[in-house]
Amino acid sequence: MKLVIAISSRALFNLDESHRVFVNEGVDAYCRYQMEREEVPLKRGVAFGLVKKLLAMNGEKTDKPKVEVILLSRNSADTGLRIFNSIRHHRLDICRAVFTKGESTDKYVSAFGAHLFLSADQDDVRRALASGHAAAIVLPSAIDSNRSGQLRIAFDGDSVLFSDEAERVFQQGGLDAFTESEVRSARDPLPGGPFKIFLGLLHRMQACFPEESSPIRTALVTARAAPAHERVIRTLRTWNIRIDEAIFLGGMDKGPFLHAFGADIFFDDQLKHCDSARLHVATGHVPSGIKNESGANG
16 A cells, blocks of 8 residues: 655745745746756745655655655746755655646646645645545645654544535534534444545554554544534544544634644644644645535635
């Protein structure tokens, strides 16, 4: 089994300055800017630490890597040379890449068989999600909150790990209707959401190590609270997926708890929770489910 991650250059490296050149001065000025700085390494981006830890699971020498990271970039091959030079400078084992010269990159997620797509381009992410892939918009966030060697990934529940079935009840009927429905359906597993397969792959990787020395730790960080917790726990049990920590917050801000967990990245469908989270940890917005329909999450 190999976990394949596709990532954009703006998620991996800090391209804020060059992106401003692109927005303010146009494509030609951007190309000149990047080519004149080909030998100047780019600084770490929001998802750099995540990628570093994922690649570290391969060890120093292996013929069968556990993880592969692929770069998908809207740069051209010419402007992408600085990105490849930065990959070499930071000693990242990334050898496969696509440079599309402004075209969308999401079509290559399927071609590479990627299990997760991280990008700063929301249109590419939305199309990847619509095609059935786990994908998230990497937001400007605090980084390097977890300095341990262990990779720690946190997930929201509804519309991320699970479908938005329960969230739709909440939006249409309010908290009382949601709670009543979840208690009544406590033994009915929730349908899977866009990140179910990705979490399952992480679980399979964890199973290759003794629990006390696993290089991966996962957490569910949800606004749910008792009695709506039971259906979540039973769903994960039915899926035969272990999650290491489950945090039921009953509507409290998620950011401080993600900091306490030491998440390398957190995935949530609601922007209000992402805004709390990204003050503390790297955060990916998953634009799926009812809260992201017709601008409802804007």
